[in-house]
Amino acid sequence: MATKKEIQKKKNIAKKMINQMESGGYEAWLHDQHSAYIDNNLEEYLDMNEPTETKEPSFSSANDN
Numbered sequence: 001m002a003t004k005k006e007i008q009k010k011k012n013i014a015k016k017m018i019n020q021m022e023s024g025g026y027e028a029w030l031h032d033q034h035s036a037y038i039d040n041n042l043e044e045y046l047d048m049n050e051p052t053e054t055k056e057p058s059f060s061s062a063n064d065n
Contacts, residue, residue, distance in 0.1 A: 014026075
């Protein structure tokens, strides 16, 4: 398992690399990643959290002719 110091060092390296690659820097890149994730998964999330629709039973009798 990585120590906190190693994790922070890797995070700093990633931030530096992204700052060099992206004009908006790490924060802009992170925002773009979050936006893309939400765009790709929002519909599925909403579908999972919709209350299930229960169909009311249809009562038909033989005398409805």
